[in-house]
Amino acid sequence: MELSELSGAVEDDISEIVLDGSVPVVYSTELSSTEGVDVKIVVMNNVTLDGVIQAPGRADEDTRGGFAYGGWASQNIDEPDPEIGAAMGVRMSQSDGLLFGRRTYEDLMTTWNARGGMFKDALNAAQKYVVSQTLTDPLPWPNSKVIAGNVVEAVADLRSRPGRELHIMGSGQLIETLVAHQLVDEFLLMIFPVVLGSGRRLFAGDTYAELDLVGAKATQSGVVIATYRAKSA
Numbered sequence: 001m002e003l004s005e006l007s008g009a010v011e012d013d014i015s016e017i018v019l020d021g022s023v024p025v026v027y028s029t030e031l032s033s034t035e036g037v038d039v040k041i042v043v044m045n046n047v048t049l050d051g052v053i054q055a056p057g058r059a060d061e062d063t064r065g066g067f068a069y070g071g072w073a074s075q076n077i078d079e080p081d082p083e084i085g086a087a088m089g090v091r092m093s094q095s096d097g098l099l100f101g102r103r104t105y106e107d108l109m110t111t112w113n114a115r116g117g118m119f120k121d122a123l124n125a126a127q128k129y130v131v132s133q134t135l136t137d138p139l140p141w142p143n144s145k146v147i148a149g150n151v152v153e154a155v156a157d158l159r160s161r162p163g164r165e166l167h168i169m170g171s172g173q174l175i176e177t178l179v180a181h182q183l184v185d186e187f188l189l190m191i192f193p194v195v196l197g198s199g200r201r202l203f204a205g206d207t208y209a210e211l212d213l214v215g216a217k218a219t220q221s222g223v224v225i226a227t228y229r230a231k232s233a
Contacts, residue, residue, distance in 0.1 A: 037162060037163070037164075038159060038160055038161065038162060038163070039096065039158060039159050039160075039161055039162070039163040039164065039165065039166055040159075040164070040165045040166070040185040040186060041099065041155070041159055041165075041166050041168065041178065041183055041184050041185050041186075042091060042165045042166070042167050042168070042184075042185060042186045042187070042188060043167075043168045043169075043175055043184055043186070043187045043188070043189075044088065044091060044167055044168070044169055044187075044188040044189075045168075045169060045170070045175075045187075045188075045189060045190070045202065046073045046189075046190045046192060047189050047190070047191055047192070047202050048072065048191075048192055048194050048195060048196050048199075049191065049192070049193065049194065049195050050195045050196060050197065050201075051201040051202050051203060052069075052072075052196045052198070052199035052200065052201055052202075053170075053172055053199075053200060053201060053202045054067050054069075054070075054172075054199040054200040054201075055067060055069070055070035055071065055072070055199070056070075056071070056072055056073035056074070056192075057070075057071060057073060057074060058070055058071045058074070059071045061107075062200075064200070065198075065199075065200070067198065067199050067200075069196050069198075069199060072192065072194055072196060073190075073192055076192050076193065076194045076222075077192075077221040077222070077223065079221070081219050081220070081221045081223060083217065083219040083220070083221075083223075083225065084190055084219060084221075084223060084225060087188065087190075087217075087225045088188075091165070091167065091188055092167070094164045094165045095126070095164065095165055095166070095167050096127065096163045096164045096165060096166060097126055097127030097128060097129065097166050097167075098123075098126050098127070098128045098129070098166070098167050098168070098169070099128075099129045099131070099155070099158075099166045099167065099168045099171070099174070100128060100129070100130050100131065100168070100169070100170065100171050100174070101130075101131050101132075101170065101171035101172075101173055101174040102130060102131065102132035102134065102135055103170075103171075104169065104170030104171045105128065105130045105132075105144070107170075108123070108169075108170065109123065109140075109141045109144075113141065123141075124141060124142050124143065125142075125143065126143060127143050127145075128141070128143055128144040128145070129145055129147050129158065129166070130144055130145065130146050130147065131147045131148075131151050131154075131155075131171075131174050132146055132147070132148060133148055135148075136148075151174075151177060152177065152178075152181045152183065155178060155183050156181075156183060159183060159185075168184075172200050172201075172202065175202065176203070176204060176205070176207060179203070179207055179209050180207060182209075182230065184209075184230060185229065185230055186214075186227060186228065186229050186230070187211070187226075187227070187228045188225070188226075188227050189202075189225075189226050189227075189228070190223050190224075190225055191223065191224040191225075191226055192222075192223055193222040193223070209230065210230070210231040211228040211229065211230060211231065212228065212229050212230075212231055213226065213227070213228055214227050214228065214229045215227040
């Protein structure tokens, strides 16, 4: 079961779970006009107990740094977890689009356009903002726009517009940059009961953030679904 990786590739074990949930995956092709309410930036990712977000979906997803534990999320639950799918589906129903780093965008779109199916159609229909200093418009997949130059200013501008939510999946380096500039409003984290001891982490280096826990639920598979909100949000 799969979604989008977490630190640069595709997170292959949650997206299909989402499709099995009761909430349909529907993305907007443009920012909604929600008068008086600015867009929220929401991170939605799998994470281990020790904070690793690298390659949860499959062994070859992201082997940077010699990472040898790819596929840890799918290996640590016996069956697709409908509670994870439901939680993801609820947030996706509030989405006005997706915000990706280059690596996540390319891997996610390549994987799902090759695979086909409902999630492919939803991804292609969604508005996608891709942070990259090497890619240029037009991008090969529809409804995709490059954010280059000053990424912090560009994302701050998106966040100041009226609308609902922009979702980040994967894109570890982008998340780190946005957290450092107080541009992430919420985190929806699926915390898996596994410790890896190595791999790229959700929060690394000198990252500092103050968060409030606004929701938490333990699923039957042992995953904790936790929602954190930035104190300034």
